[in-house]
Amino acid sequence: MSEAMHTTSAVSAAHGEHHDEHHGHHKETFITKYIFSQDHKTIAKQFLITGIVWAFIGGLFSVLFRLQLGYPDTKFPILETLFGHWAAGGQITPEFYYALVTMHGTVLVFFVLTAGLSGTFANLLIPLQIGARDMASPFLNMLSYWFFFGASIVMLSSLFIQTGPAAGGWTIYPPLSALGEASIGSKAGMDMWLIGMALFIVSSLLGGLNYISTILNMRTKGMSMTRLPLPIWAMFFTAVLGVLSFPVLLSGAILLLFDRNLGTSFFLSDIVVNGQVLPNEGGSAILFQHLFWFLGHPEVYIILLPAMGMVSEILSVNSRKPIFGYMAMLGSMFAICILAFLVWAHHMFVTGLNPFLGSVFVLLTLLIAVPSAIKVFNWLTTLWRGNIRFTPAALFSIGFVSLFISGGLTGIFLGNSTIDIHLHDTMFVVAHFHIVMGVASFFGMFAGVYHWYPKMFGRYLNNTLGYIHFWVTMIGAYLIFWPMHYEGLAGMPRRYLDKRGWVSFSQFGDLDKMITVVTVIVFAVQLLFIFNFFYSIFKGRKVTTQNPWGANTLEWTTPIRPGHGNWAGEIPEVHRWPYDYAKDGRDFIPQTEPVGANESAH
Amino acid sequence: MQSFFVIAILVLGFVVMFQIAKASEYVGILRGEEKSRKQSNRVNAFLLLVFLILGLIGVYYCNEQLKDKILGPSASDHGILVDRMLYITLALTGVVFFATQIALFWFSFKYQESDKRKAFYYPHNNKLELIWTVIPAITLTILVGFGIFYWFKITGDAPKNAMVVEVTGKQFGWEFRYPGNDGVLGKKYYKNIDAAKNNPVGQIWDDEANKDDIFVEQEMHVVVNKPVKLVIGAKDVIHDVGLAHFRMKMDAVPGTPTTMWFTPLYTTKQMQDKYGKDFAYEISCDQMCGKGHWSMRGVIVVDTQEEFDAWIAGKKPQYYVAFPDKDPSAPKADSLAKPAPVVASLTTDK
Incomplete structure (x- = not known):
């Protein structure tokens, strides 16, 4: 009998230990807490801060090449001081220009808006909003960040090698990207680009699989799938898109590495470069474009969906009103997710694609406008008859909707192959995707940072700086990209660094100057945001209430500065959907509150 | 010095803005956060x-x-x-x-937000x-x-009466081939491309259809109101034939020929009368192709039929440029200048 008692106490002791671990009372050193951390909140901050560093670099690149575009005849001696022969005589050389635009695109699309955006908020919000102590596999989650970090190191190093980084555009179409003889940027820099992206894809897959399994398996009691907050649904669809499409890009990258280094001919055929006849025959340069865009198009939704999800949540919280049409929002995200895989060839209407195939892709592409329209109308109705608080997060969300409308509508031009013949690869495309994918997603990201900063750091960002940040960025974004459409309507090709030699495209000199000046101002204001971000981590106004925005979701039931494990006691149980605002005369009803006996059903 | 001042002004602007922001936060707290x-x-x-x-x-x-x-x-x-x-x-x-x-x-x-209004529950x-x-x-x-x-x-398919021009993109310029009197472009093979042997697009000289093909660079002539079909290719990397005034565009892909066709409606002269002497129908490369991408310019001249006929009559088929001794119009003395390499290339070319 004493033996039996002994066993019981051993079991309970083991149980106790297990319990303790969940609550994060085990010893943490600086390294396990801040560097090789397995806490999803710390990993989220790591993604965010790395993303900010990359955004600074990528944004700086755009300022540099905008200087060339706005002032092609002016010399900036400081550029030669900083970049040596890449800017000989104070003017950016074409090789440098193309390296800048290529790295600007790569860095912002992948390192900032994929890793920095969904890496940050999927990590932060999934466990907090579904009611889990951490991710399904905290270790894989940590690996995901460190693969991203490795990818960053490789990509960053490529900037410093003698022949410079990749310079064939962020889409790296072969043969240009396959042949070192064709472009200096296709020498060692291109190999590093491909290796960096391979590591990045590993990171993204580890993260994505983790997000999916966490959302499907680790929701707290009562948290059915239809009670999930919309950001979580958005992260779920994002992860599914990434897991299904990134491997295709990986295959393309690896085949391209083979073509470059092992003499294969997957993408190469009938080539004479610099008078030298190459032996490769039978490959298809177009095949690479299919592989690239099979990721590349879902990629724009990988970037945009998390922003949509967060904007839905923030608009609902700040208009003190439920999100309108929760199920329609879900359905439209699902439709976007499916259609995202069926439209990639609309990037290839003028590659010699079979016209019949082209027409199918026109149909499927324009079909995406339907779920997008539904989302816009639902956001508008969410604002309608609300009681709106304009926090910086809410303003960025409203800005997101405005930009999404503007950029989405120009997508209807480009998705129609007839118009695309004229507008393909012109500045119209640049204006379109910067508004709808670049700036809009950035607005979603800013909204998320302003809204969840109190949860991340237990302090607020400075509001006044936030308002300055919003207004300058909003006005600047439209000043930069709205008139750019006209350049595209004139047929001006993208990636032209000096148009003075052309009769048809040289009439926009003043416009290009204006855009450059605005770019510099907008960039300066982003520095203000970065300053605000880091300053407020240490000196920001402290959060004193558990639920500063009066929100329903579970993250606001955790302590102000949650430890590893998030909730000190039991994980709360969920009794309702997350959008009971203004119901039955009450400002908000948290998800944890049981449904009352005489409460009206929603 | 100038850039130093710009940076100094930026930093000052930052400091001022930050101080205002911080002050407004304190003022906010003093006046009551809610207010x-x-x-x-x-x-x-x-x-x-x-x-x-x-x-x-x-x-x-x-x-x-x-x-x-x-x-x-x-x-x-x-x-x-x-x-x-x-x-x-x-x-x-x-x-x-x-x-x-x-x-x-x-x-x-x-x-x-207003104290007078309650948000409307409308899920x-x-x-x-x-x-x-x-x-x-x-x-x-x-x-x-x-x-x-x-x-x-x-x-859709180009009309039967369309004239055919082959367009080849290379880093960083455009090359054109006209089919000559037989209306057929001769066969070509990329390994025959050799500028030194006057074979810039790799024509197979054994093919009879090649013997009257005419080669020109940078400037292409077409006829107003006559459909023109472009057969497009590239030598090195992907380029793109962008014709902004005609609203047409098609990639030039090495190893995969593409086509497009259209009918020009106004001659270059008509457009110059309308838009000024400098007007030109430009061909812009619309697909990133390397360091000279931004300057890869060609010109299309839209002629009347008579002007075009006069222009093309002045051109010599590339076959005779490559083999001057075969040229019936050339004096015999020229053909004796370099006979040896001609024979060699005839036997090795397929």
Whole structure:
């Protein structure tokens, strides 16, 4: 009998230990807490801060090449001081220009808006909003960040090698990207680009699989799938898109590495470069474009969906009103997710694609406008008859909707192959995707940072700086990209660094100057945001209430500065959907509150 | 020195802005957080309305400034279809743009936080959802219908009487080949490309159809009101034949020939009379192709039939450029200059 008692106490002791671990009372050193951390909140901050560093670099690149575009005849001696022969005589050389635009695109699309955006908020919000102590596999989650970090190191190093980084555009179409003889940027820099992206894809897959399994398996009691907050649904669809499409890009990258280094001919055929006849025959340069865009198009939704999800949540919280049409929002995200895989060839209407195939892709592409329209109308109705608080997060969300409308509508031009013949690869495309994918997603990201900063750091960002940040960025974004459409309507090709030699495209000199000046101002204001971000981590106004925005979701039931494990006691149980605002005369009803006996059903 | 001042001003601006921001935070706390929050709420709501109004004026002003800088009416028959599709799309999306943007900013302003109002609990309405699913679907069906109709017209087979020109892109320029009197472009093989042997596109000289093919660089001549079919290829990397005035575009892919056809409507002279002496139909490379991409320019000259005939009559088939001794019009003395390499290339070329 004493033996039996002994066993019981051993079991309970083991149980106790297990319990303790969940609550994060085990010893943490600086390294396990801040560097090789397995806490999803710390990993989220790591993604965010790395993303900010990359955004600074990528944004700086755009300022540099905008200087060339706005002032092609002016010399900036400081550029030669900083970049040596890449800017000989104070003017950016074409090789440098193309390296800048290529790295600007790569860095912002992948390192900032994929890793920095969904890496940050999927990590932060999934466990907090579904009611889990951490991710399904905290270790894989940590690996995901460190693969991203490795990818960053490789990509960053490529900037410093003698022949410079990749310079064939962020889409790296072969043969240009396959042949070192064709472009200096296709020498060692291109190999590093491909290796960096391979590591990045590993990171993204580890993260994505983790997000999916966490959302499907680790929701707290009562948290059915239809009670999930919309950001979580958005992260779920994002992860599914990434897991299904990134491997295709990986295959393309690896085949391209083979073509470059092992003499294969997957993408190469009938080539004479610099008078030298190459032996490769039978490959298809177009095949690479299919592989690239099979990721590349879902990629724009990988970037945009998390922003949509967060904007839905923030608009609902700040208009003190439920999100309108929760199920329609879900359905439209699902439709976007499916259609995202069926439209990639609309990037290839003028590659010699079979016209019949082209027409199918026109149909499927324009079909995406339907779920997008539904989302816009639902956001508008969410604002309608609300009681709106304009926090910086809410303003960025409203800005997101405005930009999404503007950029989405120009997508209807480009998705129609007839118009695309004229507008393909012109500045119209640049204006379109910067508004709808670049700036809009950035607005979603800013909204998320302003809204969840109190949860991340237990302090607020400075509001006044936030308002300055919003207004300058909003006005600047439209000043930069709205008139750019006209350049595209004139047929001006993208990636032209000096148009003075052309009769048809040289009439926009003043416009290009204006855009450059605005770019510099907008960039300066982003520095203000970065300053605000880091300053407020240490000196920001402290959060004193558990639920500063009066929100329903579970993250606001955790302590102000949650430890590893998030909730000190039991994980709360969920009794309702997350959008009971203004119901039955009450400002908000948290998800944890049981449904009352005489409460009206929603 | 100048850049030093710019940086100094930027830093100063930062410090000032930061101090103001910090001060306003303290003032906010002193006056009561709730009160200052409500004040900034009113300010931002008002700014959203101002943004809407100034934005709409800006859209109008921008159009006034720039509408004359886009290229004017299309200079090809296909381009007219492209422009028409563009205006149909512009009209439909324009309505949506103004309606939704005005609603967005107006709602934001009108429903700003107020103690007098309670938010309206309105979680869903299936009828509304149905309406704004069906209406966009119908609108898009119209756009898809027009789009595909025009698309098939543009990408359909070229008429039988179309003249054929082969366009080859290379880093960084354009090369053209005319089929000559037989109307057939001779066969070519990329391994035959050899500038030193006067074979820039790799013609197979054994093919009889090659013997009258004419080769020119940078400037292509076509005939007004006569359909022209371009057979497009590239030597090194992907280029793109961009014809902004004709509203046409097609990639030039090494190893995979592509085609497009159109009918030019105005001669270069007519356009010069209209737009000034400098006017030219330019060929722009629209696909990133290396460091000279931005300067990869070609020119299309649209002639009347007589002008074109006179121009092409002055050109010698490339076969005779490569083998001057075979040229019936050349004096015999020329052919004796370099006989040996000619024989060698004849036997090795397939």
